[in-house]
Amino acid sequence: MHIAVCIKQVPDVAAVRIDRERMTIVREGVQNIINPSDYQALSLALALRAGLGGTLTVLTMGPPQSEEALFEAIAAGADRGVLLTDPCFAGADTLATSHVLARAISRLEPLPSVVFCGNNTTDSDTGHVGPQVAEELGLPQVCGIFEVQPESLQTLLAKRVRDGYLETIRAACPVLFTVKGVSEPVLLPGLGSLQSAFSAGSIVRWGRNELDLTMDETGLTGSATRVWRLRAAPHRTKGEILTGQAHDLVKEILKRLEAMSLVEEEQIHG
Amino acid sequence: MLKRNRYMDRGTCLVWVFGDYADYFQNRVTLQLIAKGKALASELGTRVGVVVLGEDIGQYVMEYVAHGADVIYAADNNALKDYDVELFTAVAASWVEIFRPEIFLAGATAFGRELFPRIAKRLRTGLSADCVALEIDRETGAFVQTTPAFGGDLLADVVTPVMRPQMATVHPGIFRELPHDPFALAELIHPPLPNLPERKIEVVRRRKEKARRASLTDAGVVIVGGKGVGSRANFDKLFQLAELLGGEVGATRPAVNAGWAGEERLLGQTGKSVRPRLLITIGTSGALQYTAGIRGSETVIAVNRDHSAPIFGLADLGIVGDADRILSLLIEELNRRL
């Protein structure tokens, strides 16, 4: 079985700060990591391949440095990586991103039976790319799974929680899954696999030409949406801020609750 | 620009909302979007329509009409009885091609967030995710879709300049639904169904996850605890306070991560939005990713020991004090008054 996993390298959000003056993110000193839900997707893909055998290909679209994410995935057990990089891919919205990824997947040999994506990225956080890759490839999709197991040669059983229900879903291959909520995803790079990660030929680079894409289909020009402007999230006007003895402060809270008729007013005796 | 066709004779209906009735309006977001869609439609001189797919959908249709829908586009068909993303995409996309709406909205629920990207992709149009504001820009007439960026510290105003429809999923709880009007009338259209693809996904089993589900989004009073609450024992006092005030408990990310409250109580950008009459937020710093979920609250009381905590910036009443001390005293006082 051939399994493909789409992973994206993202800044470690816990460390990112916003420069509110200049409306930019401060990336200095911030580490890049594999997007958390893609990491979970990779862990499910590795487990699936361990059961079924076959090949596991990881793909990423991004600047040349995102190759690091592919190395990391290969070190954890993926067989090969595809780096989709080209200056004209920059500025893509989900429509253009999914186009490049879908085109690349459709060029893989043999065609993958299962495609995994993360549920959403921590930097753009749309959750659109998985379903849109599925749409372009004409694949059925199951979003938000946390577990998947082979049922027969051609069918898989996946589990997800959706609107408060735990669902078990049977999907026939080929299919695309998006992954979230895997409780303990682990990727353990072994020594041997680390070597294979850096061996020649385990990563190929495809750009616009290799994928037979026109400029109009990629990056900002291939995008349907435009970010018109970025602005700071508005603050509400300040109310009263009170300091003092805890007892007095609690009295102030109670006054508000009384005013809202949430509690009855204190009876004044004597 | 707009090609008229025979369906448009009675006046255009160019703002569409996808009818997500899962769990019988559990999240009410479709009703909220009808209200917002109606406001947008009146600015554009058009009407608001709701797409309703399924079987035995009469009750939902009536509910949408009572909440302000001008037009209903319905398919009441056994083949659509159970939701399937490919079937629903095929129907919705083909209807868009017939009627050519300008704007198409859905709730940013699990349902909306897997269906809408596929519809948008099939129509080769833009989609913005999890919007917190929608408006027509007065100068340019552009439909501006505001979505939180960089974890909520910034807001991105997104437009779809060329492609149509302009699609957006919208965070539940941002807009207010219109009151139920049992006498409202609407136009009901049953557009033709396209050839339906076969089902490739089958739900084998479905059971309710954990019976207790906080009805946080509907609560009139919400008590939220953050990391500053300090411990599980302290956090349990929030439940006591909520009980005394007839409210529900919410939590920030660190409180959920510490296991003090379940994921279903998470508020904010990656959790729920609430708009209670009163929200008391205790030991929370006021990160924008969190406040994104509480902005609709009428009155906010914040308790934090640090007088410079950003949460005070949106509080109507800010209390500088120790979380546990204030909580304990407040509970004591409320108990005494019972």
Ligand SMILES: Cc1cc2nc3c(=O)[nH]c(=O)nc-3n(C[C@H](O)[C@H](O)[C@H](O)COP(=O)(O)OP(=O)(O)OC[C@H]3O[C@@H](n4cnc5c(N)ncnc54)[C@H](O)[C@@H]3O)c2cc1C
């Ligand atoms: C992409 C992204 C999405 C996110 N989504 C969400 C989300 O949906 N929801 C969410 O909540 N967070 C979210 N976060 C995390 C968010 O950025 C904050 O880290 C989080 O909201 C902080 O929670 P907190 O206020 O409880 O904790 P802290 O920021 O640690 O604040 C604790 C506060 O308690 C006060 N305090 C400490 N001790 C006491 C005491 N004894 N008495 C009184 N006050 C005390 C402190 O002064 C401090 O202000 C997200 C982050 C990212 C990057």
Ligand SMILES: Nc1ncnc2c1ncn2[C@@H]1O[C@H](COP(=O)(O)O)[C@@H](O)[C@H]1O
């Ligand atoms: N540039 C990219 N390269 C590879 N995969 C991506 C890329 N962007 C998004 N994805 C995949 O699509 C999923 C959803 O991304 P998003 O729509 O940005 O939330 C991610 O979890 C990845 O699996």
